[in-house]
Amino acid sequence: xxxKNISTKKHITVDYFYKSTKEKFGLKLFSKSNxxxxxxxxxxxxxxxxxxxxxxxxxxxxxxxxxxxxxxxYLSKLSEKERIQSxxxxxxxxxxxxxxxxxxxxxxxxxxxxxxxxxxxxxLPMTTTKAAYLLSDFLDDQFAPxxxxxxxxVDVYGVxxxxxxxxxxxxxxxxxxxxxxxxxxxxxxxxxFTKKGEGILMGSGxxxxxxxxxxxxxxxxxxxxxxxxxxxxxxKRLEVVIDLEVWDDTQEYTRTGLDGKTISYLDVDIxxxxxxxxxxxxITVISEVIALHYLxxxxxxxxxxxxxxxxxxxLKQNIDSFDRSVDYFEHDFE
Amino acid sequence: MVSLxxxxxxQIMIEKTIKIINNAGLHTRPAAxxxxxxxxxxxxxxxxxxxxxxxxKSIIGVMTLAAAKGSEVVLSFDGEDEKEASEAIAxxxxxGFDEL
Numbered sequence: 001x002x003x004k005n006i007s008t009k010k011h012i013t014v015d016y017f018y019k020s021t022k023e024k025f026g027l028k029l030f031s032k033s034n035x036x037x038x039x040x041x042x043x044x045x046x047x048x049x050x051x052x053x054x055x056x057x058x059x060x061x062x063x064x065x066x067x068x069x070x071x072x073x074y075l076s077k078l079s080e081k082e083r084i085q086s087x088x089x090x091x092x093x094x095x096x097x098x099x100x101x102x103x104x105x106x107x108x109x110x111x112x113x114x115x116x117x118x119x120x121x122x123x124l125p126m127t128t129t130k131a132a133y134l135l136s137d138f139l140d141d142q143f144a145p146x147x148x149x150x151x152x153x154v155d156v157y158g159v160x161x162x163x164x165x166x167x168x169x170x171x172x173x174x175x176x177x178x179x180x181x182x183x184x185x186x187x188x189x190x191x192x193f194t195k196k197g198e199g200i201l202m203g204s205g206x207x208x209x210x211x212x213x214x215x216x217x218x219x220x221x222x223x224x225x226x227x228x229x230x231x232x233x234x235x236k237r238l239e240v241v242i243d244l245e246v247w248d249d250t251q252e253y254t255r256t257g258l259d260g261k262t263i264s265y266l267d268v269d270i271x272x273x274x275x276x277x278x279x280x281x282x283i284t285v286i287s288e289v290i291a292l293h294y295l296x297x298x299x300x301x302x303x304x305x306x307x308x309x310x311x312x313x314x315l316k317q318n319i320d321s322f323d324r325s326v327d328y329f330e331h332d333f334e
Numbered sequence: 335m336v337s338l339x340x341x342x343x344x345q346i347m348i349e350k351t352i353k354i355i356n357n358a359g360l361h362t363r364p365a366a367x368x369x370x371x372x373x374x375x376x377x378x379x380x381x382x383x384x385x386x387x388x389x390x391k392s393i394i395g396v397m398t399l400a401a402a403k404g405s406e407v408v409l410s411f412d413g414e415d416e417k418e419a420s421e422a423i424a425x426x427x428x429x430g431f432d433e434l
Contacts, residue, residue, distance in 0.1 A: 004408060007385020150380075162366040167379070167391035189394045190386070206386075206398050214394045 005148045005267065012142050013038035014097045014120055017064075025134050027099070030106050031114040038119070040064055040096040043139040045132055047071065051090045059073040061093035064135065068128030072104040086108050091117040099124055102132040145266050146193045152213075153186040153203050153236065154178050156291040160203065162191065162234040162270075163287075165244035169277065172213050174244075177284040178221075184233045185223050188213035193238055195266045199236040240271050240294050242287060247276040257293075257304040347378075347412035348420045353404065356430035360401040364431035369393045371423055377413025379423070390423070 021027045030135050046063040067075075075083050091113055097120045100106060106114075114121050124131045143191055151164040154174035163171045163286035172188050179185050187205030190260060196202045205211065210233045224232050230240040239264050245251075253276055254261070263272035273290055296303070354360055360368075372379045372391045380392035381399060383406070388395035390409070401407055409427070412421040426432075 004380075004382040004410075005385065005387030072428050115339065146385065148388070150387070150388045150392070150395065161370060167389050170371070189392050190398050192386075207402060208398050209394055212394060 006145055007148075008145045009143055011041045013239075014038045014040065018120070018122065021135070021138060024138075025131075028123040029120065030056045030100070030123055031111055033121070035097060035113065035118040035120040038094070038096045040139070041328040043136070043143040045135055045139075047128075049074070049254045052086050054086070054089065056093075057106060059090070059093060061090070062097045063096070063141070065090070065095055066128060066132060066135075067098055067100040067104070067132075069102055069104075072100065072102070075107065076112075079163060080109055080115055083107065084113065087113050091119055095119060096268060099131065099135065101126065117261045141194065141196065146192055146194045147201075149191050149193065149265070150189065153163055153190055153191045153205075153238070154190045154287075155184040155186060155236045156287055157295060158297070159291040159294050160186070160239045161287060161291060162203070162238055162241045163244060164241060167248070168216065168295055169244050171244065171284070172215055174283050174287065175213065176215060178287060179223060181284065181288070182230075184231060185211055185213070186233055187211070188223075193265060195268065196266070199268055201268050201270070202235055202267060203238050204235045211219075218299055221297055238270055239267075240273065240290060242290065243272065243274045244277055244283065245274065248277045251276070339368075341405075342356045347410050349411075350409045350420060350426060351406060352409060352427045353406050354401050354427070355403065356431065356433040357403055358376050358404050358420065359405070360396065360399060360407075362397065362398045363397035364426075364433075365393055368396055368423065371426060372419065375411075375413075375415050376414040377411050377419050379419060380402065382408040382410065386433040408416075 013036065015033075015195055017026060017040055018029065018036070022029075040063075041061070042063045043065050044060070044063050045322070046060040046064050047068060047070070048059065051059045052071055052074060057144060075086065075198055078086060085111060098114070100121065100123045105123070105127045110121065124136045125321040126134075148166065149162065150167075151162050151263040153160065153162050154175050155161075157176060165171055177184055186203055187209065188211075190206055191203050192206060193201040212220055213223060214220050243263075251274075252272060261272045261274075264270070271294065275286060277283060293303070356364075369391055380387050381390050383399050383401060386399065390396060409420065409424060410428055411423075414432065416421065
């Protein structure tokens with residue numbers, strides 16, 4: 001499997017950048033759309049203040065250039081000739097596009113130059129800080145590493161659970177069973193996880209599959225149209241991985257739950273549980289219990305640890321006999 | 335820590351890079367045939383394309399690739415009968431899914 005299932009976007013086109021952000025952030029196009037095939041290769045943004053002033057050594061030209069109050073004010077103070085000179089100097093570089101913030105409008109000479117050099121100019125209504133936050137978040141997500149994993153991804157009581165295991169072991173059937181019990185399917189079969197920040201993996205299906213799944217013996221079904229909108233969700237954070245396998249006598253399965261195994265995807269460690277499948281074992285219920293167990297641990301209640309503590313207390317008391325949990329059955333009360 | 339597909343085992347797996355050569359690409363019919371062929375073998379069978387790794391025994395997965403004519407895919411086989419599986423399945427790809 002090495003790294004073939006991991007991918008990172010090397011670049012996005014300005015066209016894609018504009019189409020994806022115009023509705024979300026209200027990105028407006030000021031210039032003609034003739035620089036749309038330029039590519040953005042870096043998720044960081046750049047404010048070209050110094051470059052405009054003439055210092056273009058170390059100019060990060062391959063980033064989206066943000067023109068905030070400072071840049072616009074500086075340009076407006078220059079004479080037309082100086083302004084053209086100053087802009088020419090940075091437009092000579094292969095910069096992807098310009099984004100002007102704070103509702104500023106580009107000057108006419110700026111637009112003319114943009115046409116000449118085929119660089120698109122966009123505008124955003126918000127302040128530079130907010131614009132930078134939004135655009136950075138979008139670009140970070142675009143350039144984040146992704147991994148595709150074969151499995152079923154379900155939101156169980158709000159816990160993102162990924163079921164993995166060999167083909168035909170019943171991942172889809174478990175997902176379907178969970179949906180029937182009121183949980184929500186994120187994706188079946190091909191799940192794409194994207195690293196968000198340092199320790200978070202967000203999962204979703206592919207745009208082609210969405211919430212379709214294959215149940216052997218039936219064929220392809222659409223969970224959304226069959227169970228309705230309550231049965232699905234589009235994205236979820238990965239929190240627990242459940243690896244299903246046919247019961248193997250030689251394998252050791254966790255008994256106390258004190259060891260806390262993890263599995264690593266894209267350098268993020270995710271709690272990992274290996275669940276053996278045997279006839280008569282209801283994996284759906286076990287999955288729900290694993291989810292609740294995870295939630296309890298999250299709220300600082302770890303049954304295994306508490307049991308261990310009780311045992312240690314008992315050992316300290318050094319009493320040989322065991323006793324019932326009820327001292328005296330006086331009547332048939334609870 | 336456990337690495338999902340790289341457990342304590344074992345030898346190398348078989349990998350083959352193959353081009354899709356039929357006009358219609360990897361559409362429903364060949365996808366179904368591939369999945370049926372793969373199901374006969376015990377080994378793990380994955381198809382990789384553009385950072386996507388899908389299980390070759392799942393019809394939805396294979397169709398997700400949407401591999402058009404001219405695109406390249408990598409087939410990987412891992413398990414006891416990997417040799418037989420790789421030969422049978424690679425041959426089917428090379429025949430253009432019997433659509434040439």
